[in-house]
Amino acid sequence: MAAGLLGCGMPLDAICRHHQGMPAPADPPIAYDYAAATGGALPPRPGWRPGSPRLLIDGLRHPLRSPIVTLAGLLPTGRGTLAPVHDLMASLARDAGFGQNWPTQPRPWVVTADYNTGRRVIFGRDKFATANGSVPRIIRRATLADAVTASCSIPAWYRPTMIDGVPYIDGGALSNASVDVLRGTGLDEVYVLAPMASVEADRARGAIGRVERLVRRTITKGILADTASLRAEGMRVCVVTPEPADLAVIGLNLMNPSRRTEVFETAQVTAAAQLARQLSSSAGWRRGRAAREAPGRAPA
Numbered sequence: 001m002a003a004g005l006l007g008c009g010m011p012l013d014a015i016c017r018h019h020q021g022m023p024a025p026a027d028p029p030i031a032y033d034y035a036a037a038t039g040g041a042l043p044p045r046p047g048w049r050p051g052s053p054r055l056l057i058d059g060l061r062h063p064l065r066s067p068i069v070t071l072a073g074l075l076p077t078g079r080g081t082l083a084p085v086h087d088l089m090a091s092l093a094r095d096a097g098f099g100q101n102w103p104t105q106p107r108p109w110v111v112t113a114d115y116n117t118g119r120r121v122i123f124g125r126d127k128f129a130t131a132n133g134s135v136p137r138i139i140r141r142a143t144l145a146d147a148v149t150a151s152c153s154i155p156a157w158y159r160p161t162m163i164d165g166v167p168y169i170d171g172g173a174l175s176n177a178s179v180d181v182l183r184g185t186g187l188d189e190v191y192v193l194a195p196m197a198s199v200e201a202d203r204a205r206g207a208i209g210r211v212e213r214l215v216r217r218t219i220t221k222g223i224l225a226d227t228a229s230l231r232a233e234g235m236r237v238c239v240v241t242p243e244p245a246d247l248a249v250i251g252l253n254l255m256n257p258s259r260r261t262e263v264f265e266t267a268q269v270t271a272a273a274q275l276a277r278q279l280s281s282s283a284g285w286r287r288g289r290a291a292r293e294a295p296g297r298a299p300a
Contacts, residue, residue: 003110004089004148007103008096019264031091034260037084041256043157046076051155052115052167059118069118072173075156082149082158090145098144110147111171111178115160120174122181123147157255172196176219179226183233190230192239195254197223202244204252212252238278243270 005015014027019034050056052073059070093099102124110123123142142163150161150168160167171178177194197220204213220241227237242250249262 001085001089001148001152003108004144005092007106007108007144008089008092008098009103010092020261028092028095030088032084032088035257037088038082038255038257039080039158041253041258044079046078046156048076050074051077051160054116055118065118066174069113069173072113072115072155072169073118078153078155078157078159080158082152082161085152086145086149089148090143093144100143102144108144109181110144110151111175111181112147112150112153112161112168113171113173115155115167115169118174120171120178120181121168122171123150125181175222175226177223177226179223179230182230182235186233187230187235190227190235190237192223192227192237194219194223194239194241197239197241198243198247199224199239199241200243202247204247208252238275240271240274242267243274246270 002015006012010028010030014023015030017023017027018030018032023030050073055073056070057073059065059067059073090099093103096103107124109125112121112123113119114121124144124147146161146163150163151171153159153161153169155169155173160169162168175181176196177192179190179192182190196216198213198216199220201213201216201220204210223239227239230237246263246266249259249266251259
């Protein structure tokens with residue numbers, strides 16, 4: 001959603017003020033209820049059938065595929081609705097002149113996954129999406145509202161988003177932060193905001209808490225590996241993740257909207273501290289002189 005809002009020209013300060021419930025008179029109106037729009041802390045009871053039998057079978061046939069992708073096919077179809085998200089993005093995009101066109105300055109990349117094939121589709125970057133044994137589909141005509149809604153469609157929680165007859169789900173089913181899509185882009189600086197990772201985690205109590213931290217460690221390991229590959233290409237990378245103070249207020253349910261205000265206020269402090277440390281530390285901003293001075297390398 002953040003990429004969509006910024007792509008529509010929404011000022012970051014205005015987004016923050018609205019999130020705090022204190023919009024300024026001159027701020028663009030945002031008709032969105034953070035506490036209720038996503039349906040609450042728990043999803044509606046899903047169905048009992050696998051959400052994508054085709055994806056499940058394909059995953060079983062290819063054991064080297066990520067088990068998370070296979071699990072996404074096994075999980076039942078969600079029944080939650082993201083209509084408020086779609087309505088918000090459609091309204092803002094229309095007002096900004098992007099009702100049918102895609103923003104260009106900046107041009108957001110919205111990462112999703114084809115729920116039939118498990119293949120990653122990046123709206124805003126890709127022109128075509130292909131499937132096994134099929135003709136490539138033109139996807140660049142997808143609207144920003146449809147793409148953002150698809151990227152929020154968590155398996156088993158929300159219904160897949162249909163675009164041109166194809167179901168799409170959250171791209172996090174393939175890669176939690178999608179850092180790897182930036183390989184080879186030649187960017188100068190990359191900022192990774194990963195709320196489901198934790199570079200500096202704590203020790204949670206209870207069985208559920210320990211499982212949650214295990215998941216975070218696994219996600220963190222993957223993100224750090226991806227950021228290392230970007231640094232190896234000469235990019236400067238800054239990673240911001242929840243710290244122990246954040247984890248204490250987030251709790252075990254990242255989707256609980258009742259903690260939103262406290263989480264936001266805590267993150268303003270911890271995220272600023274992380275950025276300050278990494279911006280001032282040569283270890284956090286590793287970038288080889290050869291990469292910086294390589295002839296023909298276009299700045300981004």
